[in-house]
Amino acid sequence: MSISVNKYICGYCGACVGVCPTGALELVETWIEVDNKCTGCGICQKICPLGAIEVNR
Amino acid sequence: MKDHYDVIVVGAGPGGSIAAKTAAKEGLDVLMIEKRQEIGDPIRCAEGVGKFHLKQHIEPDPRWICADVKGSCIISPDGTKVKMAEEMSGGEVGYVLERKIFDRALANESALAGAEVMVKTRATDLIIENDTVCGIKLMHLGKMHEVRSKIVIGADGMESKVGRWAGIETAVKPSDMETCAQYLVSNANIDQEFCYFYLGNEIAPAGYVWMFPKGGNKANVGIGILGSKSGEDRPIDLLNAFMEKNMPDAKIIEMVIGGVPVCGTIDRTIANGLMLVGDAARQSDPITGGGIINAMDAGKIAGEIAAKAIRNGDCSTDTLQEYEELWRKTIGKEINNSLIVKETFVKFTDEDLNSLAYSLKDINFTSMSLLDLLKALFKANKKLLWDLRGIFKDFIKNDVDFKYKAE
Ligand SMILES: Cc1cc2nc3c(=O)[nH]c(=O)nc-3n(C[C@H](O)[C@H](O)[C@H](O)COP(=O)(O)OP(=O)(O)OC[C@H]3O[C@@H](n4cnc5c(N)ncnc54)[C@H](O)[C@@H]3O)c2cc1C
Ligand code: SF4
Ligand code: SF4
Numbered sequence: 367m368s369i370s371v372n373k374y375i376c377g378y379c380g381a382c383v384g385v386c387p388t389g390a391l392e393l394v395e396t397w398i399e400v401d402n403k404c405t406g407c408g409i410c411q412k413i414c415p416l417g418a419i420e421v422n423r
Numbered sequence: 424m425k426d427h428y429d430v431i432v433v434g435a436g437p438g439g440s441i442a443a444k445t446a447a448k449e450g451l452d453v454l455m456i457e458k459r460q461e462i463g464d465p466i467r468c469a470e471g472v473g474k475f476h477l478k479q480h481i482e483p484d485p486r487w488i489c490a491d492v493k494g495s496c497i498i499s500p501d502g503t504k505v506k507m508a509e510e511m512s513g514g515e516v517g518y519v520l521e522r523k524i525f526d527r528a529l530a531n532e533s534a535l536a537g538a539e540v541m542v543k544t545r546a547t548d549l550i551i552e553n554d555t556v557c558g559i560k561l562m563h564l565g566k567m568h569e570v571r572s573k574i575v576i577g578a579d580g581m582e583s584k585v586g587r588w589a590g591i592e593t594a595v596k597p598s599d600m601e602t603c604a605q606y607l608v609s610n611a612n613i614d615q616e617f618c619y620f621y622l623g624n625e626i627a628p629a630g631y632v633w634m635f636p637k638g639g640n641k642a643n644v645g646i647g648i649l650g651s652k653s654g655e656d657r658p659i660d661l662l663n664a665f666m667e668k669n670m671p672d673a674k675i676i677e678m679v680i681g682g683v684p685v686c687g688t689i690d691r692t693i694a695n696g697l698m699l700v701g702d703a704a705r706q707s708d709p710i711t712g713g714g715i716i717n718a719m720d721a722g723k724i725a726g727e728i729a730a731k732a733i734r735n736g737d738c739s740t741d742t743l744q745e746y747e748e749l750w751r752k753t754i755g756k757e758i759n760n761s762l763i764v765k766e767t768f769v770k771f772t773d774e775d776l777n778s779l780a781y782s783l784k785d786i787n788f789t790s791m792s793l794l795d796l797l798k799a800l801f802k803a804n805k806k807l808l809w810d811l812r813g814i815f816k817d818f819i820k821n822d823v824d825f826k827y828k829a830e
Contacts (some may be wrong), residue, residue, distance in 0.1 A: 379467055380582030381602055381682030385650065387594050393582050394545065395458075412597050413650045415604045415658040415680040 367406025368422050371398045375418035382410035382419060424541060424563075424570065428454045430729050431559055431572040432538075433546045433585050435462045438701025438718030439578030440529035441480060443538040445726025446576075451733060453538035454570065455530070456561060458545035463526030467581070467681030468715070469605060469635050469643045470520040471618060476716040477518065480723070481532065487525040490636040492517040493616045499780030500623035500773040507788035507796060508617075517618070519635045519643070520715075549575065549588040549697075555739070556589055556696035573738050574729045575697050578722060581682050583703035589694040593705060597650030599686035601630055601712060604658035605645025607677035608670065613642055621665070622776050628652035629769040632665050644670065647683060647712060649769060685709035687762035688755045693743040698725045706754055710761040710768070711793070717754045724749045760814045764797065767810045779804055 371382075380393040390404035398419075411419040432443045435457035443455040471492070477483065493516060494508030509516045534540050541563065550558040550569060558571035577585030586593040611634070613619065619634040626632055629649035634642050646662045658680070666673060684705045692704040700706070701718025708717065725746050732742040771779070782803035788795065798815065801808045 377678065377680040378465075379681040380580070381600065381680070383582035383584075384593075384595050384682055384684065385597055385600055389584065389587050389594070392584065409597055412653055413600060413602050413682060415602045415653075415682075417657050417659070 368404055369400055369406065369410065370420050370422060371400070372418045372420070373397050375416050376414075377416055377418075379415065381413050381415060385409050385413045424454065424539070424568065426570055427558075428452045428539075428570065428572045429733050430454070430574045430576060430726075431456070431570060432576045432578055433559065434458075434577070434579035434583075434701075434703065435530045435533075435540065435542070436526060436578060436580055436701060436718060437529055437715050438580075438703070438722040439576070440526070440533045441719045441722030442576045442578055442700055442726045442729075443533035443540075443722075444529070444536045445723050446729050447533060447536040447538040449726065449730035451730055453533075454541065454572070455533060455538050456541045456544040456546060456559075457530075458543070460543040462530045462542060463523040466522045466679055467603075468522050468679070469633055469645050469712075470522050470637075471517055471635050471713065472520060472715050473517050475516075476720075480719045481529065483518065484528065487521045487528055488518050489521050489638040489641075490519040490615055492519060492618055492636065495618040495620065497620045497622065497780065499777045500625070501777045501780075503777060503780040503784060505780050505783045505786075505788075505796075506617075507790065509790060519618075519637055546579070546585065549585065551589065554695055556694060573696065573733050574743075576722075576725050576729065577697065577699040577703045578701050578718070580702045581684060583699070585697070586692070586699045586703060589697050591689075591691050591694060591699065593689060593699070593703070595682075595684045595686050595705065597653075599684060600650040601647035601683040601685050602650050602653050602658050603645055603647040603679075603681050603683060603712075604662045605643055605679040606662065606666070606673075606675045607637060607641060607679070608644055608666075608673035608675055609639075609641050610672050610674050611636075611640055611642035611644070611670065612672065615640070621669075622780075624773050626665060627661060632662070641676075642673075643679075644673070645679065649685075650682070683707055683712040683714070685712070685762075685765060688751065688758050691747075692750070693740050693747050695739045695743075698728070698743055698746050700725045704750075706750070706758065708758060708761045709765040717758070720754055721750050763811060763814055767808065771807075775807060779807065 429451040707714030
């Protein structure tokens, strides 16, 4: 399970990073990086103010 | 960049810059790193601050002040207005800042005090030895470096990782995070001396829409909703709907997004060799969402305690505990009171909100203090607000108030 962040939508605000329970996300420069700690829980998708994140199940 | 400092501050927001400035003034050797290439940009803020508290840290400068605010106006779902304005001479109690310039001015102050500042430099991990934080790993222009220090101050904001690297749980639940979108608009046509707050579960579920004057007929118009209520309608969609209905003539000239932790105080903000300040320590106010002043207050305390710890040659939690105690006594008290208010208010239906606003419509508020507003609300609506009774005692006993009070 993983997520994809649409970099054309993302406004690099970091809200998703703050809620990710596993610490899988990081805001680097102007994009979001996801590492293998992601469990696909979908919390980041819920919080994103712009709807840039999709969870792939 | 050297390979050793007394203090490394991660993040050059208001919290980090005040911490770095304070520590440098105490004679410490300080490095402050910021991962962005431009400090303060893009902003994630509505830019409102109380004057009195701001002045404790920096002399107001017209270069980063956009508007002088003397009152606020709360609008209930059915349009009932509650107006609060300071009637003291001078009147204005708050500013709306230009944070891009403000944050840079603060960073500059820390540099002038002697701190070394590096931008486009990102902390990627902590160096931890014998259960003690001894420095950071960082990336600058694609290259990794290790830099050691006696103390690390994590001021890395809402997306903080520094605390987590040290084993401090700072992840925020969606029900404890306001997710926000904001436009800077021109042609705003609002009273430039007032801040406006629109309440209602349709407009902004478990949150509100704000309009803050930015000078020259401009305004920050934004929305925050509780993360747990977001999904189908996201902040950006709700904001667009609000704009269409209420500000059809406004022209958007900037977009701002972000999250505000509204979880209340967390259990721990220190480790051996580490302190967290500001949004990294989840020190923003759960009801106003304000975090600038709290971050600066905490940064100042952390800078002072860092100096004390280094002088005493003990940077373990034994000494840093004093930071923990000092911020909890002041900022922490307010945050936890605000948390009670927030938890009460998010449960209200639109009918509740309307009747609360209605109960105040004949009261003439001559102060902008949130406490005065709550007191009047409580007096007229004891049943609905019974959960809040405890905080009044606490306010009076400890002589604390919310950040928006005047001198
Ligand atoms: C929409 C919105 C509206 C708001 N409105 C208001 C308001 O009106 N009034 C108010 O008082 N507060 C408001 N706030 C809250 C306020 O913006 C924050 O509380 C405040 O900025 C916190 O300051 P800080 O120094 O703790 O963190 P920040 O200002 O977030 O600074 C943290 C810095 O650390 C940097 N950083 C992060 N990770 C790293 C790393 N690994 N390495 C190096 N650098 C790093 C970031 O790039 C950032 O520059 C609002 C917030 C939002 C989202
Ligand atoms: S919350 Fe959304 S907009 Fe913000 S950084 Fe994450 S993906 Fe980007
Ligand atoms: S889906 Fe869950 S674990 Fe994966 S990045 Fe998002 S919040 Fe983190």
